[in-house]
Amino acid sequence: DIVMTQAPLSVSVTPGESASISCRSSKSLLHSNGITYVYWYLQKPGKSPQLLIYRMSNLASGVPDRFSGSGSETDFTLKISRVEAEDVGIYYCGQLLENPYTFGAGTKLELK
Amino acid sequence: EVQLVESGGGLVQPGRSLKLSCVASGFTFSNYGMNWIRQAPGKGLEWVAYISSGSSYIYYAETVKGRFTISRDNAKNTLYLQMTSLRSEDTALYYCARSNMGGDYWGQGVMVTVSS
Numbered sequence: 001d002i003v004m005t006q007a008p009l010s011v012s013v014t015p016g017e018s019a020s021i022s023c024r025s026s027k028s029l030l031h032s033n034g035i036t037y038v039y040w041y042l043q044k045p046g047k048s049p050q051l052l053i054y055r056m057s058n059l060a061s062g063v064p065d066r067f068s069g070s071g072s073e074t075d076f077t078l079k080i081s082r083v084e085a086e087d088v089g090i091y092y093c094g095q096l097l098e099n100p101y102t103f104g105a106g107t108k109l110e111l112k
Numbered sequence: 113e114v115q116l117v118e119s120g121g122g123l124v125q126p127g128r129s130l131k132l133s134c135v136a137s138g139f140t141f142s143n144y145g146m147n148w149i150r151q152a153p154g155k156g157l158e159w160v161a162y163i164s165s166g167s168s169y170i171y172y173a174e175t176v177k178g179r180f181t182i183s184r185d186n187a188k189n190t191l192y193l194q195m196t197s198l199r200s201e202d203t204a205l206y207y208c209a210r211s212n213m214g215g216d217y218w219g220q221g222v223m224v225t226v227s228s
Contacts, residue, residue: 039214041157048220049149049157054213061216092157096214099171101147101159 002027002095006104013083014112021078021107023093028073029056037097040069040078043106044089052091053078085111114138116208116219123225124198134191134208134219142166142186145211148193150204151221158204161193162211176202198226 003026013019023038030036040053051060053069056076066081080087088111094103120132134146148160161182162171170182181194191208205221 037214041215043157048207048218049209049215050218051214051216054216058213060213090156094157094159094214099162100173101162103157103159106156 001100002029002098002102004093004095004102004104006091006093006107008107009105010108010110012110012112013080015084016082018079018081019083019109020080021091021093021109023071023076023078023104025074025076025095027097029076029095029097030073031097036071036073037095038069038071038076039094039096040067041092041094041103042087042089043092044086047089049092080109083109083111114210114217116210116217118206118208118219118222121206121222121224123227125228126199126226128198129194129196130198130224131195132193132206132208132222132224134193136189136191136210139210141184141189145169146182146184146191147209147211147215148182148191148206149209149215149218150202150206150224152201152204155204160206163191195224198224200226202226 005024036056041049043049057069090106115137145164163182179197183192207221208219209215210217
C-alpha cells in the first residue's frame with residue numbers, strides 16, 4: 001500500500017500569515033498520463049471532509065484561491081496564504097493513484 | 113444542490129450485520145463512481161470501498177474484503193454498504209463520497225458502533 005506521511009502533525013498560525021503542510025508518498029503518484037494523483041481535504045470541526053485540491057494543484061470548486069497545491073512525484077505541499085479563522089481544522093492529503101486509496105494522518109491547524 | 117444522505121447506522125453486536133444506505137440527489141447518480149470512507153472516533157480517514165458508475169469495477173480495502181459488499185441501485189439513486197461479521201474495529205463514522213475529482217461531495221456520515 002502507498003503510505004502518505006504528513007508533516008507537521010499540528011501547526012499554529014497567526015491570522016493573516018501563511019501556512020504550509022507537507023505530504024510525502026512512499027511511491028510516485030505521477031501516472032503515465034501526466035497526472036499526479038494527490039488530493040487535499042479539510043475537515044472542519046464537527047463536519048465532513050471537503051475537497052480542497054485535486055490532482056496536486058487544481059483548486060476545487062468554491063475553494064478560496066488562498067489555497068494552493070504543488071509538488072513533485074512524491075513530495076507535496078499545501079500552502080494557505082493569509083490564514084483565516086474559517087481555515088481551522090484537520091488537513092489530509094490522499095492518494096487516488098491505486099487501490100487501496102490511502103490518506104495521511106492529518107495536520108491540525110489552529111490559530112494563535 | 114448535490115446531497116448525499118447516509119442512513120442505516122447504529123449499535124450492533126460483534127459478528128452481526130448491518131446495511132448502510134446513501135441516497136444521492138442533485139446530480140445524475142448513474143454517471144459517477146462512489147466511495148465509502150470511514151473515520152474511527154478521534155482518528156483519520158480510511159477508504160473502505162469503491163464502485164464504478166455501472167458497477168463494473170468494485171474495490172475493497174483489505175480490512176473489509178470478504179466481509180463488506182458495496183453495491184448501488186442507479187434507478188433509486190442509492191449506494192449501499194452491506195457489512196457482515198462486524199468487529200469492534202469497524203466502529204466508525206461512515207461517509208459516502210462522490211468519486212469525481214477525488215471526492216468533491218461527501219455525506220454527513222452515519223455512525224456504526226460495534227459492541228456487545
